[in-house]
Amino acid sequence: MRGNFDNSVSLIRFILRRERVISAVWVVLLVLFSAGLAPGINGMFPDDASRSQFALSYDNPVMISMMGPAYGIENYTPGAMYTGMMLLWVAITACVMNIFFVVRHTRADEERGRVEVVRSLPTGRLANLNATMVSAVIINAVIALLIGFGLAAAGIESIDLAGGMLFGALVGLAGLVFAALAALFSQLSSSAGGAMGMSFLALGGLYLLRGAGDMQGSDAISCISPLGLILRSQAYIQNRLWPVFILVLEVIIISAAAYKLNSIRDMDQGFIAAKPGRKEAKPGLLSPLGLAYRLMRTMLIAWIITMLMLGASYGSVIGEIGSFVGDSPEYLTVIGIPPEIADGMTDADKQDIISSYFGLFVNSIMALICIVPLLNAAMKPRSEEREGRSEHVLSRVVSRVKYLAGYISISYAASVLFPIATALGLYSSVAAVSGDSIPPSFELGSLLKANLAYLPAMWVIIGAAVLAVGLFPKASGAIWGYYGFICFAALFGNLPDLLPEWISKLSPMSYIPRFPLDDISFAPLAVLALIAAALTAIGFVSYARRDYRP
Amino acid sequence: MPIMEVRDLVKDYGKTRALNGISLSLEAGEVYGFIGPNGAGKTTTIRVLLGILKATGGSASIFGKDSWRDAVEIHKRVSYVPGDVNLWPNLTGGEVVDLFVRLRGSGDKSRREELIGRFDFDPSKKCNTYSKGNRQKVALVAAFSSDADLYILDEPTSGLDPLMGKVFQECVLEVKKAGKSVFLSSHILSEVEQLCDKISIIRRGEITETGTLQELRHLTRTRVAIEAERALPDLASLPFVHNLSAGGQAAGNGALFQVDTKELGKVMELVAPCGITKLECSPPSLEELFMSHYDAKAGV
Numbered sequence: 001m002r003g004n005f006d007n008s009v010s011l012i013r014f015i016l017r018r019e020r021v022i023s024a025v026w027v028v029l030l031v032l033f034s035a036g037l038a039p040g041i042n043g044m045f046p047d048d049a050s051r052s053q054f055a056l057s058y059d060n061p062v063m064i065s066m067m068g069p070a071y072g073i074e075n076y077t078p079g080a081m082y083t084g085m086m087l088l089w090v091a092i093t094a095c096v097m098n099i100f101f102v103v104r105h106t107r108a109d110e111e112r113g114r115v116e117v118v119r120s121l122p123t124g125r126l127a128n129l130n131a132t133m134v135s136a137v138i139i140n141a142v143i144a145l146l147i148g149f150g151l152a153a154a155g156i157e158s159i160d161l162a163g164g165m166l167f168g169a170l171v172g173l174a175g176l177v178f179a180a181l182a183a184l185f186s187q188l189s190s191s192a193g194g195a196m197g198m199s200f201l202a203l204g205g206l207y208l209l210r211g212a213g214d215m216q217g218s219d220a221i222s223c224i225s226p227l228g229l230i231l232r233s234q235a236y237i238q239n240r241l242w243p244v245f246i247l248v249l250e251v252i253i254i255s256a257a258a259y260k261l262n263s264i265r266d267m268d269q270g271f272i273a274a275k276p277g278r279k280e281a282k283p284g285l286l287s288p289l290g291l292a293y294r295l296m297r298t299m300l301i302a303w304i305i306t307m308l309m310l311g312a313s314y315g316s317v318i319g320e321i322g323s324f325v326g327d328s329p330e331y332l333t334v335i336g337i338p339p340e341i342a343d344g345m346t347d348a349d350k351q352d353i354i355s356s357y358f359g360l361f362v363n364s365i366m367a368l369i370c371i372v373p374l375l376n377a378a379m380k381p382r383s384e385e386r387e388g389r390s391e392h393v394l395s396r397v398v399s400r401v402k403y404l405a406g407y408i409s410i411s412y413a414a415s416v417l418f419p420i421a422t423a424l425g426l427y428s429s430v431a432a433v434s435g436d437s438i439p440p441s442f443e444l445g446s447l448l449k450a451n452l453a454y455l456p457a458m459w460v461i462i463g464a465a466v467l468a469v470g471l472f473p474k475a476s477g478a479i480w481g482y483y484g485f486i487c488f489a490a491l492f493g494n495l496p497d498l499l500p501e502w503i504s505k506l507s508p509m510s511y512i513p514r515f516p517l518d519d520i521s522f523a524p525l526a527v528l529a530l531i532a533a534a535l536t537a538i539g540f541v542s543y544a545r546r547d548y549r550p
Numbered sequence: 551m552p553i554m555e556v557r558d559l560v561k562d563y564g565k566t567r568a569l570n571g572i573s574l575s576l577e578a579g580e581v582y583g584f585i586g587p588n589g590a591g592k593t594t595t596i597r598v599l600l601g602i603l604k605a606t607g608g609s610a611s612i613f614g615k616d617s618w619r620d621a622v623e624i625h626k627r628v629s630y631v632p633g634d635v636n637l638w639p640n641l642t643g644g645e646v647v648d649l650f651v652r653l654r655g656s657g658d659k660s661r662r663e664e665l666i667g668r669f670d671f672d673p674s675k676k677c678n679t680y681s682k683g684n685r686q687k688v689a690l691v692a693a694f695s696s697d698a699d700l701y702i703l704d705e706p707t708s709g710l711d712p713l714m715g716k717v718f719q720e721c722v723l724e725v726k727k728a729g730k731s732v733f734l735s736s737h738i739l740s741e742v743e744q745l746c747d748k749i750s751i752i753r754r755g756e757i758t759e760t761g762t763l764q765e766l767r768h769l770t771r772t773r774v775a776i777e778a779e780r781a782l783p784d785l786a787s788l789p790f791v792h793n794l795s796a797g798g799q800a801a802g803n804g805a806l807f808q809v810d811t812k813e814l815g816k817v818m819e820l821v822a823p824c825g826i827t828k829l830e831c832s833p834p835s836l837e838e839l840f841m842s843h844y845d846a847k848a849g850v
Contacts, residue, residue, distance in 0.1 A: 277641075281644065398622070548603055
């Protein structure tokens, strides 16, 4: 058909302009996450001995199913190790970015009626989809190049420019495969939420498929998944190019299918018809709390399953870790126990302390992860206000306090559920792997204690969000900046000279006792809880007193 | 005592003044039209009345209660349709109607079904599939199946087709018949003309005119079409005659013009001796009233 792509170029410029903040943030995060972490990882495993110690953890099939096959461990260079640890996760992050990006500019814009406006102008039928995909190619190319050069610039032995370019290209291509899939699902589903759900289901499914293939040593199964393909390039080890070509083909074929479907469907329609919903509401929906729960339900359930599964997969690694690295002095040094102290410890003590250390590490990571949905819930009243929907509720017989309390109580309740899910996930897989000899720090009670110890810190962050929603609604998004700082401080704050101590202390996480390495002392936890209560109360009072600001 | 009263209401957004001392008063049982162009301050006024925005100065009260302080108490007897109905994409229209009715208090189930039928509305679809008109119907069905004493409607028919606009008018007349009060903001003038007892015109945050349709017409012009046997006198030079044209007649024998209504008598005296064969006077439609009102003000 003639003119299907008319005005794509102006639309590309328009999309890139709309994206100048969001995508720039994603690009910076991705480059920091990949190239930025390389020196740190290299520093943790500075020599062959420490690297081959780490390679031992690949003796565990569950580890392989999580991280991918153990390529290059015969000659475990920093590059080989870096690829093994990072490629999959950087690529997954890029996939998430691409899914959001594509759905935002295709189905979500269509749902909001923006595509209609664009289509009414002299633009081609496929111009919007085409512009979105071309913009995705541009953004992913920028990411690939920055990662490639960034890694080379780190100047680490064996992490060279050729391997870096391949690493970057694999990240970008994996991202583009999911951009294309998201474009395809945006044609199939008639709603942005549906397209998003199908895309993330595909991401999760293809990750698990790769895991199953890798665990059984079946390249054929793993290569069905783009996430399995990228690993088979063996960047920094073999630098194989054939997966790159397959990925390019996949992007082209899936995109072509999306283009075709887009060209033959009506606007606002999807190929999977939406089925009729209920004509009347269930009683459970009919209150501010019920509405809040209904709006957050899917997200909460998805996160609880995620925490259970993440906990279980970490647990399967940790349960074994002590037993095969327990007596290695390098490991003890890495985790901050000097050799002179380690010499005086029995092997059992060493194993115990190593598994405790890893338990602590995992717990703190899990606490950081589950703050995301907690903040989502606490910030939801603000997004409802911005979308003009809280007006419906507030103009009826619902006080401001009651309305806000619906979302905030869900956030607080979830803050208790997530650590319990984490602990249960960890415990179940540690118990399955270690049988009778569960390390003491992985007994259920101990895990619950360790994970629930983070509660007061999470509450402070929820409280800060309530305060922001109440006091600075227009600037409340800054809370995500605070969250970014908290993650940074938690992961790197103990590196000497990186952050001045008083800055690290601005993170509530820094006051949480390092259980089980240290005892739990309740005084700091109580103080955190009080601060959280005060922030929440101030937030509520300001919210009740301020103007509605859509 | 008025059921709703606004006195010298001022609302600032930062340095911008959205409302500059407006006053309104709605008596029980009245249907009150609130007209003005986009951005005049209609929605801001309504949001202050609902206690969603806090007044900078002056007072707003409903049922004798302060709009800000007693907002929740007031909402028990108020039914509201916002101008821009944004709904939750993953809830169905039926669920949202039930939610809205329950959050306000009581509702009439059979009335809900009846309204869904009259508005020809499918409650089983997800809100993200509804057009603007259908989203408007969700809000209207919820509002009219609630049992309220005051209905505050902010441009409620935007997006509705004329047939549904008619159903809406019936609904307003029914609640009026039941002795309820309605505050109707609109820029669709024919609808205000047909429904409202009293009208206020708001422009740039100020009330420029208030009165019954009758009273407002008094201030304005009458449309006159004349045909005569003999040549008409020179009307163009009269300061109170506007938009004069020959009206399709031979030069001098016909005229089509608007005249300031209070000066109508003078025009009649002038043209009476010319042997009038046809005389049509029509009251200005609200559209014309509105235009002339703004023509005059916009000039300055």
